[in-house]
Amino acid sequence: MNLVAALARARSPERPGPDTPAGPAVRAWPGPSRPVPEAGRQDLDLRALLRLSLAASDDSGRLRPASSAGALHPVDTELVVGAGCSLPPGRYGYDPLKHHVHRLGRQPDGTPPGVTAELSVTARRTVSHYGHRAWPLLLLDTGHAAAALFLAARALGAGEPEVRLDGLAESPLAAVRIASPGGQVPGRPLDGTHRPQPPAGVPTAAELLARRSDPPPLPGTPPPDALRAVLATAARASAGELRWCVAVGAPRPGLLELAADGTTLRRRAVGEARPTLAAWAAGQAWIAEAGAVLLAHGCPADADAPHIRRTHLRAGFTVHLAHVTARRHGLGARPVGSWQQADLGAALGAAPGRDWIVHGLALGTRHADEENTT
Structure with a gap:
């Protein structure tokens, strides 16, 4: 193969x-x-x-x-x-x-x-x-x-x-x-x-x-302390194999990542990314309304087979740990694994083919069952 x-x-x-x-x-x-x-x-x-x-x-x-x-x-x-x-x-x-x-x-x-x-x-x-x-x-x-x-x-x-x-x-x-x-x-x-x-x-x-992937929708933007904790877990567990950011919506939509100090959130990009992520994630429209989406990115188009295996294995491992962290902060969470044409680097103005989305974790402060009872 x-x-x-x-x-x-x-x-x-x-x-x-x-x-x-x-x-x-x-x-x-x-x-x-x-x-x-x-x-x-x-x-x-x-x-x-x-x-x-x-x-x-x-x-x-x-x-x-x-x-x-x-x-x-x-x-x-x-x-x-x-x-x-x-x-x-x-x-x-x-x-x-x-x-x-x-x-x-x-x-x-x-x-x-x-x-x-x-x-x-x-x-x-x-x-x-x-x-x-x-x-x-x-x-x-x-x-x-x-x-x-x-x-x-x-x-x-x-x-x-x-x-x-x-x-x-x-x-x-x-x-x-x-x-x-x-x-x-x-x-x-x-x-x-x-x-x-x-x-x-x-x-x-x-x-x-009690771990489960919460069913969509997952609305509600997580608070900054929860986003910091999820990003910090991802940074520690991924062994430098991948980069991590989180897409958030209103009131200040954009992409956030951890600063060099490992504790502060910094803004990597400004603008609403979630509808584009929904299109890239096999057209799952509910992602456009998720409170936030954690993204693992890397694995360039010219990566060899060991590199592909290593980054995808590490992404799955890390998102699992990030999922546990999200639940500890009271968030709903659902891994998102299927991504097409998701060249994040090119979308942000970098060279194409170098920085693809590998895995994701949709996050929200309200679960689907809570939405159905309100």
């Missing part, structure tokens, strides 16, 4: 064709399934980790903690389990609908204590609805799943997970390694790892289980 050509086509105005069958919602792992056992006092609780990050909350498979384009959830998870976990050491495939695992074989020699979740995708699920626009969405979804695992580990007190989003491999696309309770995983870290900072404070289990 030529990822460079796939991204160029996904960014074009070409519309996807009719829907096709999505296929099974879970990869057909071999062998019998088994529940994840309860954890001992000294074990990493894999049952709780997966429940807080990837498990479906109903039989449809649509309600999962990690956001996914079209609720299609294409991300598949293999667990490489070492000592100190609630599963015996080995390699397992995870079924998020049953919340069970399938043993696939032995763990590789030298597997350290703890678990590494390796994330790959079944592209057919997302292609079934989005067609040629699927590949950027598959990468964003993988980044969201990595962030869900990262936050779940933090909520369980498992220390600082190592997150691999380097974009070098086609499969697995990403990996999250979590230490056993005995301490930090020994040995060399994963290549290309980064230890991103989570939203301020450690999330609770209840907070993570």
Whole structure:
């Protein structure tokens, strides 16, 4: 698969064709399934980790903690389990609908204590609805799943997970390694790892289980302190891979970004951008009325495949963390992943093809259900 050509086509105005069958919602792992056992006092609780990050909350498979384009959830998870976990050491495939695992074989020699979740995708699920626009969405979804695992580990007190989003491999696309309770995983870290900072404070289990993408509309301009917090989370978590700004409406419409001090909002551009963003975001008209839209931008037109993978994985990861920050400030929020002709740099007068929108997060002070009751 030529990822460079796939991204160029996904960014074009070409519309996807009719829907096709999505296929099974879970990869057909071999062998019998088994529940994840309860954890001992000294074990990493894999049952709780997966429940807080990837498990479906109903039989449809649509309600999962990690956001996914079209609720299609294409991300598949293999667990490489070492000592100190609630599963015996080995390699397992995870079924998020049953919340069970399938043993696939032995763990590789030298597997350290703890678990590494390796994330790959079944592209057919997302292609079934989005067609040629699927590949950027598959990468964003993988980044969201990595962030869900990262936050779940933090909520369980498992220390600082190592997150691999380097974009070098086609499969697995990403990996999250979590230490056993005995301490930090020994040995060399994963290549290309980064230890991103989570939203301020450690999330609770209840907070993570309550994550949902709010349905539109999402009206109401967020206050400056909430916008600063969301932008600061994005800046910390994106490891310098992307730039971030937020489009706001009245009374002073424009694009805001963090100043060099990391705490002050500065105005990057003046004028109403949200209708244009709505047109670029697959024509989702409700975005024009959203209170604000957080934008991740970068990934030039001449980026190679590792660069494309790396920036999209990082964008999904970061927007997931920004979503949690937004909810902590009482905002409604909804990720926006499909963007066409969204050359933000060119729209602001810079050279074309250098600064494309990669991901977004619509924000509002009032949720759709609140709007319907007023």
